[in-house]
Amino acid sequence: MRIAIAGFNRAKKDAIGNYVEEIKKIFKNVDVLVQQSSEYEEDKKMMKIRGLFPFELGFVDAYYAKKIDERYDYLWLNWFIWNAFGPVALKLKKCKLILDYHGITPEKYVRNPVYKLLLRQARMLCKKLEKKAWKVIVHSKYMKKELGSRKAVVVPLPIIKRRKGRGKKKDYLLYVGRVSPHKRIDVIIKALGSRELKVVGNVSRSEYRGEKKRLEKLAKRIGAKVVFLGAIDDEKLNDYYKQAFAFVTASEHEGFCVPVLEAMSQGTPVIGANAAALKETIGDCGLLFKPGDSKDLKKKIKMLEDKKVYEKMVKAGLKKARKYSLENFRKIIKNVIA
Numbered sequence: 521m522r523i524a525i526a527g528f529n530r531a532k533k534d535a536i537g538n539y540v541e542e543i544k545k546i547f548k549n550v551d552v553l554v555q556q557s558s559e560y561e562e563d564k565k566m567m568k569i570r571g572l573f574p575f576e577l578g579f580v581d582a583y584y585a586k587k588i589d590e591r592y593d594y595l596w597l598n599w600f601i602w603n604a605f606g607p608v609a610l611k612l613k614k615c616k617l618i619l620d621y622h623g624i625t626p627e628k629y630v631r632n633p634v635y636k637l638l639l640r641q642a643r644m645l646c647k648k649l650e651k652k653a654w655k656v657i658v659h660s661k662y663m664k665k666e667l668g669s670r671k672a673v674v675v676p677l678p679i680i681k682r683r684k685g686r687g688k689k690k691d692y693l694l695y696v697g698r699v700s701p702h703k704r705i706d707v708i709i710k711a712l713g714s715r716e717l718k719v720v721g722n723v724s725r726s727e728y729r730g731e732k733k734r735l736e737k738l739a740k741r742i743g744a745k746v747v748f749l750g751a752i753d754d755e756k757l758n759d760y761y762k763q764a765f766a767f768v769t770a771s772e773h774e775g776f777c778v779p780v781l782e783a784m785s786q787g788t789p790v791i792g793a794n795a796a797a798l799k800e801t802i803g804d805c806g807l808l809f810k811p812g813d814s815k816d817l818k819k820k821i822k823m824l825e826d827k828k829v830y831e832k833m834v835k836a837g838l839k840k841a842r843k844y845s846l847e848n849f850r851k852i853i854k855n856v857i858a
Contacts, residue, residue: 522549524588524615526605527598529556530563533751534722535778536598536622538680543596546850547857551592555603571604574641585611594618594857599649600625600775602642610645610652618857619653621646621667623775623797629702632727655856659776662797666775673856678849679781679841681754692716693821694764694788696757696779697771699728699748704770704793705735709744710814711821716745717768718760723750761786766824772811774798780806781844784837789830791820805836 525544530537530552537559544550552563555571567584570577585608588595595615597605600622609617624643627636646667650656656672658664664672692715697703699721708717723732732748739746749760761767767783767790774796781801783790790806792798799808807823809816824830 521547521594522551522592523547523594523596524551524553524592525596525598526553526566526603526609527555528601528603529554530558530560531722532559533753535677536600539677540598542678542680542846542849543853546853553605555605567604567608570608574602574638576607576610576645581607582611584608585613585615588612589614594654596620597649598622599642599646602638602645606642606645606649610648612652616654617649617652618655618657619646619649620657621650621663621669621672622659623663623666623773625700625702626773629700629773630727631701631730635727657856660797660800662800663775675849675852675856676844677776677778677781678846679778679785679844680846681758681782688763689765690763691765692718692763693766693768694718694720694760694783695768696720696761696782697769697777699723699731699735701731702771702773704772704812705731706738707770707793707812707814707817708768709735709739709746710742711817712744712746713818713821715765715821716747718764719746719748720752720757720760721748721750723748758786761788764788766791766821768817768821769793769798770809770811770817771798772796774801777801781841785841787834787838789824789833790837791817791824803840805840806833 525540553566554563555567592615596618597609598620627639630636650669656669657675658672659677723729761783767788769792772795776797780790790802792802793811794808795811807820809820
């Protein structure tokens with residue numbers, strides 16, 4: 521069984537990058553194909569020039585599909601933004617398509633016109649890919665509903681970097697994820713009060729840099745304490761999870777949210793917007809607030825100052841996190857692909 525795992529790009533310290541590494545460990549004879557770039561030396565770049573045209577290209581796509589048909593039995597396509605492997609996958613004749621849908625950010629949350637176009641094209645092409653696919657994987661019931669696929673199988677993402685133990689708590693809030701408009705970090709900043717917010721997340725892309733500047737201006741205007749740490753290594757992230765008073769996410773569009781579980785596994789209470797897949801991932805093991813409502817978020821943060829409530833959330837989170845082990849994930853994935 522020869523598998524090609526394909527996607528737009530792959531970065532270390534990234535949820536999808538780590539996810540692909542785990543799939544490689546489960547199955548033998550796996551190659552990772554990327555269109556744009558990769559921080560993993562063994563990954564193979566393919567169709568970089570083809571990727572400049574975010575449309576179906578007929579005989580060009582058929583040419584690349586023939587190459588994949590000749591080399592692989594399965595094409596495992598990670599889909600969250602348009603990439604050239606999508607239209608190529610539609611032309612496959614022998615190779616079976618596994619569509620792994622990670623959710624597509626709604627265009628209304630994106631300011632960059634090129635990125636908007638890619639997301640729009642990704643959404644349109646996704647409908648065709650879902651019909652073509654031999655198997656469809658999603659990572660929450662919310663994503664299954666969003667995709668509108670009856671054949672999709674829900675495979676919850678695991679806690680890949682198992683973090684154990686509780687650290688000495690400090691009085692700061694933690695956010696881990698992309699610094700993107702739809703993550704609504706502005707809502708967290710407005711709810712801070714005297715506490716500090718530490719933000720861990722990629723700010724290398726122009727869209728993220730622009731959002732960072734807007735958030736810094738907001739923090740300065742209202743006198744909030746915010747520190748942007750960028751992408752950091754697992755050991756440092758481990759310490760931030762352990763020491764945070766609470767983990768907070770105000771994201772309005774989320775397909776799963778692994779950092780929620782990572783925080784829980786460290787004995788850190790979680791507060792999240794009652795939106796998208798967050799209410800599913802957090803459930804009753806954390807506190808949920810009205811999306812976009814900084815006043816309601818402030819109330820939920822205040823609730824955690826009650827020691828009984830705090831410990832209840834800690835225990836519930838630790839219990840839930842144990843269910844998302846790598847062992848359980850491997851069993852589910854093997855059964856899906858069998």
